[in-house]
Amino acid sequence: MKLGIIGPAGSGKTTVFEALTRDFAGMGAKNETRLGTIHVPDPRIDALSDMYRPRKTIYAQVEYLLPGKKEGKKEAGADLGWVQAIRDVDALCVVIRNHAHMGFGPPDPPADFSSIEQELILTDLAAVEKRMERLEADAKRGKAADREEQELLVQCRSALEQEAPIRRFPEIAGAKQLKGYALLSAKPVLILFNNADEDETPPPDTAGVFDDAFCMVIRGKLEHELAQMSPEDAAELLEEFNIPAPATDRIIRKSYETLGLISFFTVGDDEVRAWTIEKGTSALDAAGKVHTDIQKGFIRAEVISYDDQIAAGSAAAARKAGAFRLEGKTYTVKDGDIINFRFNV
Template sequence: MGFQCGIVGLPNVGKSTLFNALTETAAAASANYPFCTIEPNVGQVPVPDPRLYEIAKLAKSAKIIETQLAFVDIAGLVRGASKGEGLGNQFLGNIREVDAIIHVLRCFEGDVTHVEGRVDPIADAETVETELMLSDLDSLERRLVAISKKAKGGDKEAKVQEAVFTPVLDLLRDGKPARLYTPKDEEEARVFRQAQLLTSKPVLYVCNVDEGSAATGNAYSQKVAEKAAAEGAFSVVISAAIEAEIAQMDPADRPAFLSDLGLEETGLARVIRAGYGLLSLITFFTVGPKEARAWTVHKGAKAPEAAGVIHTDFERGFIRAETISYDDYVKFGGEQGAKEAGRMRLEGKDYVVQDGDIMLFRFNT
């Protein structure tokens, strides 16, 4: 479905190392100097979901297909980017295209060059956020002049835009991101989405710590966690160095390696799941002897929309969805058991898909 999380941050905080580990490739060159990533690298990453393997086992599916999430490695930003410093214009253009922001913060000491000459993840976060807010501020101020003229002339769309952009501009002038704005109705929400403001995007802070702090975090990551909590955001602790090492291992050797480090799962699994949640996405499944497959929809999607994710014909000709919850599918040993227990439901066009639903769509072509 093309959902993209942009990996951003100051130069040399571990963005490309994280991206390489995420995609288990060396597609993004990581080096100890700023701007080693010039073009955004995009990697499709499977979303880990143990439920998929469980239902595949019950259905004896020959093939398993996980749902995917795209991660974009974007060139490092520096102070003054909103005025074109460094690769500022390119950075801002690339980030405008993503759906959510994975903000990597350096939370480790060491010899790797820091563009500001110190380790301070909170200041780093504020530097990036300030540049994004300045860009949004400049963009909105210029746009609002023309919009206000149209609104005075009676243009209905301009009136809605003015009603949305004026309070958003107040937020930005007060040093607050646009994502704190709450639309009054769907029309305002549409205008707000279409504005593609950089600070309207949801943010996940990823604390890149030293190897010894991967399991527990450290003082730096604790400060980031407090900042995230105050903003209603989320943070995840990882060691990009460890993740890069794990990515090169035989999958069979990974559990023991993680256990030795006091970790139950990779940091990447947490980052991927958090990115998925950040976009308010949920998973539904289709399952049979040929394949078990996970699919992605926005939370709140109705059954025909979910059908359309599989094929547009399914949405156009939607009749009903034969639906079993994941828990019932497992509890009763698969589709037949769930049917016999009366746990298969026939859902119509107004049904809101639930996370973990196992669905079979009936449609007319």
């Protein structure tokens, strides 16, 4: 699962990308699209790993994509480079400047975010209208129309014409018939307000322009510095600014949440592992993540919540206390479930 980092010029996109991925290729790499895969930090995996001392510990992963500049030049007059680059990401991470910066006017997060939102909406509107024209032309040539798709397109167009992002309408944003269009305003959004080092205040939002997004205040420059330091130096800096921990872990976890993802765990002496699923996934589909054979031969899922296992102190103690549940194929897996699939092949 992938997040695309976008935002106005100079808002701190590169700074944030580098702090998150610890890929310090430098600001010189502006032209190239950069992609970083990182572990999702999870204290629950750390604790389970301490409990089982497995040979391997595997965390969930997310990817961040930072569009390069060079593609943008192809379309005269329009900065469409990032639009093409983020077509296939699963969510958008929008970096918005919320600090004074030389050569720029005072920060205005609502205006900056609105202008990004506008670009998303106009790009989608163009895509939707083009598709509608195509369907009309097909209909004239006698090709049967997909009524449901047409209906959805009409709904999209009317929302977009009223300047509403599609993500505001979950039933449209999640519709199968629209998946192929990869509408930008349908993607979930995480806004990172990039504050100055000493400032933790989120920007005011009287017009409610941030309502359809996840929001977080970060200090990009500080995080970038922290990410490059030795643990000792980082600890010193954190103390100086009175910060309990770097924000990168929280940003990554928030990204995971923005993507609508949760984790279940499998445990053992060999491996403690986090598996990534979408919210609402059934035990049968979760089994398929681990192995198709386990899905095919699924009998039952033996489930205990992470909290119950930790409270019991060990799997054996939890079993004695009757904390394990046997669940069937249709059970909806919860975040933090520890699962042992029973299956035959």
